Amino acid sequence: MPKTCKVTFNGETFYANCGDMLLDGALMSGVEMPHDCRSGVCGACKVRLVNGKVYGGTDASGDTIYACQARVISDLTLEAEPTPDPTSAMARVVDLVRLAPDVVGVTLELPRPFAYLPGQYCKLQFRGFPARCYSPTYPLQGAPDDRLLHFHIRRLPSGAVSSALGSKIRIGHRVRLSGPFGSAFHRPNHLGRIVIVASGTGFAPMWSVAVGAITERPQRDLVLIVASRKLQSFYMDGALCRLALFPNVTIIPVVSEQQSVSSVLRSGRPTDYLPDLSPSDLVYTAGAPAMTEAVAKIAAAAGARCYTDPFVSNPGEDEQAGLIARVVGWFDGSPRKNEDELHAA
Numbered sequence: 462m463p464k465t466c467k468v469t470f471n472g473e474t475f476y477a478n479c480g481d482m483l484l485d486g487a488l489m490s491g492v493e494m495p496h497d498c499r500s501g502v503c504g505a506c507k508v509r510l511v512n513g514k515v516y517g518g519t520d521a522s523g524d525t526i527y528a529c530q531a532r533v534i535s536d537l538t539l540e541a542e543p544t545p546d547p548t549s550a551m552a553r554v555v556d557l558v559r560l561a562p563d564v565v566g567v568t569l570e571l572p573r574p575f576a577y578l579p580g581q582y583c584k585l586q587f588r589g590f591p592a593r594c595y596s597p598t599y600p601l602q603g604a605p606d607d608r609l610l611h612f613h614i615r616r617l618p619s620g621a622v623s624s625a626l627g628s629k630i631r632i633g634h635r636v637r638l639s640g641p642f643g644s645a646f647h648r649p650n651h652l653g654r655i656v657i658v659a660s661g662t663g664f665a666p667m668w669s670v671a672v673g674a675i676t677e678r679p680q681r682d683l684v685l686i687v688a689s690r691k692l693q694s695f696y697m698d699g700a701l702c703r704l705a706l707f708p709n710v711t712i713i714p715v716v717s718e719q720q721s722v723s724s725v726l727r728s729g730r731p732t733d734y735l736p737d738l739s740p741s742d743l744v745y746t747a748g749a750p751a752m753t754e755a756v757a758k759i760a761a762a763a764g765a766r767c768y769t770d771p772f773v774s775n776p777g778e779d780e781q782a783g784l785i786a787r788v789v790g791w792f793d794g795s796p797r798k799n800e801d802e803l804h805a806a
């Protein structure tokens with residue numbers, strides 16, 4: 462008879478067999494533990510290990526575990542930060558706008574407001590197309606409307622979904638939306654500096670975090686590093702000008718390729734411009750996996766908390782190859798977001 466372990470999650474207690482995956486144990490006991498991919502990729506199942514030991518599934522900080530990857534080997538006390546319960550709703554496309562040659566802005570209208578935290582993401586299934594993950598973001602211009610959700614989607618010529626935007630997917634197209642998911646969301650009540658690093662359409666969730674942070678505390682010390690590969694893809698300049706009006710905000714725009722259009726734009730990698738970090742900093746990053754990983758390593762070395770939202774890109778894929786790449790990626794432990802699909806860096 463397998464040994465059982467007592468697990469307390471957010472004050473609720475259940476028993477799991479020693480050696481069981483934590484998430485399986487919770488779900489089999491009827492305990493709602495947030496999850497999505499069940500493959501160690503999306504981070505939706507991250508919980509804080511307050512007491513006890515698990516085998517596997519720990520993240521770089523050591524005190525946060527992926528419930529879908531951690532095996533129960535002792536009694537445990539766990540906590541998860543409160544997030545809105547995932548739900549689903551039907552929506553329709555009400556606006557499609559070209560933000561850059563390779564980025565489309567998509568606006569959805571919902572029958573009722575959709576609860577999510579700034580930086581979280583959703584799954585969208587445009588009718589007749591496979592489901593993909595994208596992050597809702599604050600509008601680049603004007604005020605928000607709680608029945609509208611805005612997304613920035615990188616268009617890939619062979620992307621099963623993104624290539625159809627504006628052709629097979631037009632205004633009025635029906636969309637099933639589910640979520641929210643993800644752990645790289647704005648944490649209020651942080652008194653220290655917030656450092657945000659975004660590349661490509663990783664700007665979408667990070668713009669939400671930045672707006673959430675500055676709305677909470679307009680005087681706060683905030684550094685926002687925003688990068689794109691090409692100058693034409695740097696679509697967020699107008700939004701950045703709005704944020705720059707706040708007194709303690711530093712914005713560092715970076716374009717990977719060399720350019721001579723403006724001396725304001727830096728060249729190189731976003732990590733080249735990271736300020737010296739300290740344990741009092743809170744860091745968020747979204748975009749290319751190599752970049753988010755590099756930022757996370759620098760933050761960990763400085764003792765700063767860091768939340769990452771890596772996107773992975775598979776340009777040139779056809780649908781089947783894309784599916785295979787995603788599955789292989791999950792089992793490799795590579796980042797969760799497959800481009801076309803998953804919003805792109």
Ligand code: FES
Binds near residue numbers: 497500
């Ligand atoms: S459900 Fe565990 S990482 Fe996605």
